[in-house]
Amino acid sequence: MKNIYIRSIFLFLGLLLSSSCSDYLDKESDTELTLDGVFESKTKTENWLAACYSRIPDPTWGYTRSIGQEILADDMSPSERWRQYDWQVIPFALGDWSVGSPWSPSYWNGLPQRVRECNILIKNIKPIPAQNLTENEVRLMIAECRFLKAYYYSLLINTYGPVPFNPDEITPVDYNLPDLQVGQTPYDEIVKWIDKELREVEQILPASYSDGRKFGRATSIMCKAVRARMLLFAASPLVNGNSEYAGHITKDGKVLFNSTYDANKWKIAADASKDLILNAEAAGHRLYTEMNAAGKIDPFLSCQNLHLIEASKGNGEVLFARVAVESKEYDRHTAPTGAGGAGGYGVTQSLVDAFFTANGLPITDSNSGYVETGFSTQDGYWPNGITKFNEVKSPGLVTLAGTYNMYCNREPRFYLAVNFDGAWYTDGDNAGKDKGRKLEFFNGKKDNNGTHDAPQNGYLARKRTDPTRNPINDYFAPRHGILYRLGEAYLNYAEALNESDPGNAEVLIYINKIRERAGVRPYTTGTTDAQNIHVDNDQASLRKIIRMERRVELCTEGIRYDDLRRWKLAETVLNGPVYGMNFNGKDASEFYKRTAYQTRVYRKSFYWFPIYLAEIEKNRNLIQAPFWDK
Numbered sequence: 232m233k234n235i236y237i238r239s240i241f242l243f244l245g246l247l248l249s250s251s252c253s254d255y256l257d258k259e260s261d262t263e264l265t266l267d268g269v270f271e272s273k274t275k276t277e278n279w280l281a282a283c284y285s286r287i288p289d290p291t292w293g294y295t296r297s298i299g300q301e302i303l304a305d306d307m308s309p310s311e312r313w314r315q316y317d318w319q320v321i322p323f324a325l326g327d328w329s330v331g332s333p334w335s336p337s338y339w340n341g342l343p344q345r346v347r348e349c350n351i352l353i354k355n356i357k358p359i360p361a362q363n364l365t366e367n368e369v370r371l372m373i374a375e376c377r378f379l380k381a382y383y384y385s386l387l388i389n390t391y392g393p394v395p396f397n398p399d400e401i402t403p404v405d406y407n408l409p410d411l412q413v414g415q416t417p418y419d420e421i422v423k424w425i426d427k428e429l430r431e432v433e434q435i436l437p438a439s440y441s442d443g444r445k446f447g448r449a450t451s452i453m454c455k456a457v458r459a460r461m462l463l464f465a466a467s468p469l470v471n472g473n474s475e476y477a478g479h480i481t482k483d484g485k486v487l488f489n490s491t492y493d494a495n496k497w498k499i500a501a502d503a504s505k506d507l508i509l510n511a512e513a514a515g516h517r518l519y520t521e522m523n524a525a526g527k528i529d530p531f532l533s534c535q536n537l538h539l540i541e542a543s544k545g546n547g548e549v550l551f552a553r554v555a556v557e558s559k560e561y562d563r564h565t566a567p568t569g570a571g572g573a574g575g576y577g578v579t580q581s582l583v584d585a586f587f588t589a590n591g592l593p594i595t596d597s598n599s600g601y602v603e604t605g606f607s608t609q610d611g612y613w614p615n616g617i618t619k620f621n622e623v624k625s626p627g628l629v630t631l632a633g634t635y636n637m638y639c640n641r642e643p644r645f646y647l648a649v650n651f652d653g654a655w656y657t658d659g660d661n662a663g664k665d666k667g668r669k670l671e672f673f674n675g676k677k678d679n680n681g682t683h684d685a686p687q688n689g690y691l692a693r694k695r696t697d698p699t700r701n702p703i704n705d706y707f708a709p710r711h712g713i714l715y716r717l718g719e720a721y722l723n724y725a726e727a728l729n730e731s732d733p734g735n736a737e738v739l740i741y742i743n744k745i746r747e748r749a750g751v752r753p754y755t756t757g758t759t760d761a762q763n764i765h766v767d768n769d770q771a772s773l774r775k776i777i778r779m780e781r782r783v784e785l786c787t788e789g790i791r792y793d794d795l796r797r798w799k800l801a802e803t804v805l806n807g808p809v810y811g812m813n814f815n816g817k818d819a820s821e822f823y824k825r826t827a828y829q830t831r832v833y834r835k836s837f838y839w840f841p842i843y844l845a846e847i848e849k850n851r852n853l854i855q856a857p858f859w860d861k
Contacts, residue, residue: 269355270356276352279348280375282348283345283348283349290788293556298789299323301791302323303805304792304795306578307578307787308578308687308811308829309564309575309576310683311829312683319332319335320334330842330844338840339394339843342383342384343383346379347400349377353373371436375449377428377431378436378457381425381432381454381457384424385425385457390840391856393421396415396420397413412851413850414481414482417485417487429455436451438452439452439515446542447552452514452551456551457551462499463797466727472491473799474490476490479857481852482851495731497730500723500727501731508741511717516549516550517717518721518744518748519536519540523617523619527617530643531618534644534748535647537716539710541710550716551715552711552714556712558697558712561696562697562702565696567656568679569677570656574678574686576691577689578688579810579811580825585786587641588641589641591752602640604635604637607633607639609632612627612629620646624667631653634653635651638653642751647693649693650692651670651672652822655667655669657698658701658702672689672690673819689811690811690812724741726774726781729770733769733770739753742777745784746780799838802835805833808831810826812826814828842855
């Protein structure tokens with residue numbers, strides 16, 4: 232081991248740790264060290280551990296620009312011409328995707344490297360009493376690495392399906408190439424290992440840390456969250472009884488996907504989500520809420536700030552966060568050009584249409600009160616209570632007189648997710664001068680300069696953006712990135728329970744917890760009235776409302792793409808024209824028209840990322856992902 236050297240690349244902490252953590256793990260100078268030298272120092276050992284964490288995805292900028300989960304789904308859409316700036320997944324969404332396409336996150340190569348580093352730490356770490364690295368701290372650091380290995384494998388199988396799998400291997404420096412040329416392990420076998428590993432590790436790790444500098448490090452709650460989401464995916468139609476994968480086998484005839492449906496997988500997923508919920512709540516996690524002056528939930532501030540307030544400042548909804556994220560770039564690209572932003576990162580018309588009306592009904596319901604065309608004659612205020620939303624202009628203001636009716640009379644989450652033409656906009660620059668202004672998305676107006684740096688579909692994303700940002704003066708408030716939150720766990724549980732135990736009363740209970748926080752009427756199996764909405768208590772009806780609720784509550788958070796994949800709906804939903812308002816319209820008569828600004832292509836092969844052709848050529852034991860070789 233003494234002849235193996237590491238460089239300072241493994242000692243940088245920036246990808247994981249915020250400034251609040253930088254004093255906990257000290258940085259090292261650029262030097263070469265033997266492994267013995269690393270693990271004889273507490274500081275260097277902690278630095279090695281920090282590097283093990285560095286492949287945790289960025290759920291703000293990473294999910295959008297780099298990893299691309301939101302671009303590949305149907306919630307968000309960047310300017311198509313941003314592909315010239317190396318937005319690699321834009322061509323993927325348009326069907327221009329091959330086994331040779333570059334993808335900068337490169338999970339195939341990068342995640343196994345981090346698994347190897349975890350294994351090296353597990354094998355070499357030891358207590359250093361003189362430096363206060365105790366037996367218990369070593370035990371926890373080993374458990375952290377075991378968590379990371381399981382988590383990284385969960386990302387690998389979510390991306391590629393079956394992958395080569397040897398979780399405890401440390402490839403020697405003098406390896407023989409044939410030793411590395413192994414094929415894939417069946418999907419269900421890897422799921423089983425991850426499940427077992429996480430259940431063991433959660434018995435070791437604490438639910439939280441009293442030392443705030445350790446925020447972001449693995450906990451038992453994070454183990455449960457990763458496990459619950461993975462098992463929900465594993466129970467879903469894409470990988471549970473998918474007959475299209477029956478012939479997907481290794482070179483030696485091993486079946487890589489089990490094409491026989493197993494109903495018990497839904498029960499396993501439901502149990503995992505319920506276990507997560509109960510333990511998270513016992514550890515103090517709660518749906519994030521803020522109260523209004525009347526002592527009731529303020530849906531606007533609650534749903535907005537759950538993405539902005541850090542766990543250390545009272546946000547108990549956060550289950551798993553990445554400390555250092557590129558929120559600045561997300562805020563810049565969603566800010567209008569008239570305010571100094573890049574101004575081309577918008578949401579789709581289909582997402583606009585997905586939000587409920589103020590009375591909690593979908594716009595397709597004849598009782599919703601939805602009106603699509605024409606313009607409002609007076610300012611619109613949130614009717615169901617007091618809120619500080621838009622207090623710079625007028626508390627509770629949601630639409631101004633003259634707003635296109637499509638945007639009027641909608642639920643709070645709509646106004647928190649979508650910036651539309653005529654919406655009242657404030658940021659750090661104009662709030663102190665003229666108390667904000669209306670957004671102007673007509674072509675040639677303040678926020679549409681007619682270039683790729685303008686909302687190509689007539690909308691900009693608002694959710695998860697910082698209302699105090701000031702792009703002109705380059706001010707963006709830093710924040711953590713949320714990878715898992717309790718609200719998702721509630722909806723995961725409702726879905727898995729509905730599939731495994733139709734009619735169970737807890738399905739509606741957990742959906743309604745989300746709706747009540749959002750300020751919309753909950754569902755009931757009884758009669759519709761002013762406080763409740765009737766829904767039939769059968770599996771198909773509840774499945775429909777669960778999917779509608781997931782689309783709205785979890786939109787633009789990196790989850791929608793996996794939902795469409797696991798439900799086997801991606802090749803239907805993500806094929807064809809994508810609509811918005813008319814980017815070229817210079818007045819109301821031209822702009823307010825549903826216009827196809829893009830045509831997307833989604834083939835059966837796209838459900839999984841392909842294995843790079845170069846990897847297949849190096850290792851003939853690998854099998855390309857389903858349908859990519861057809």
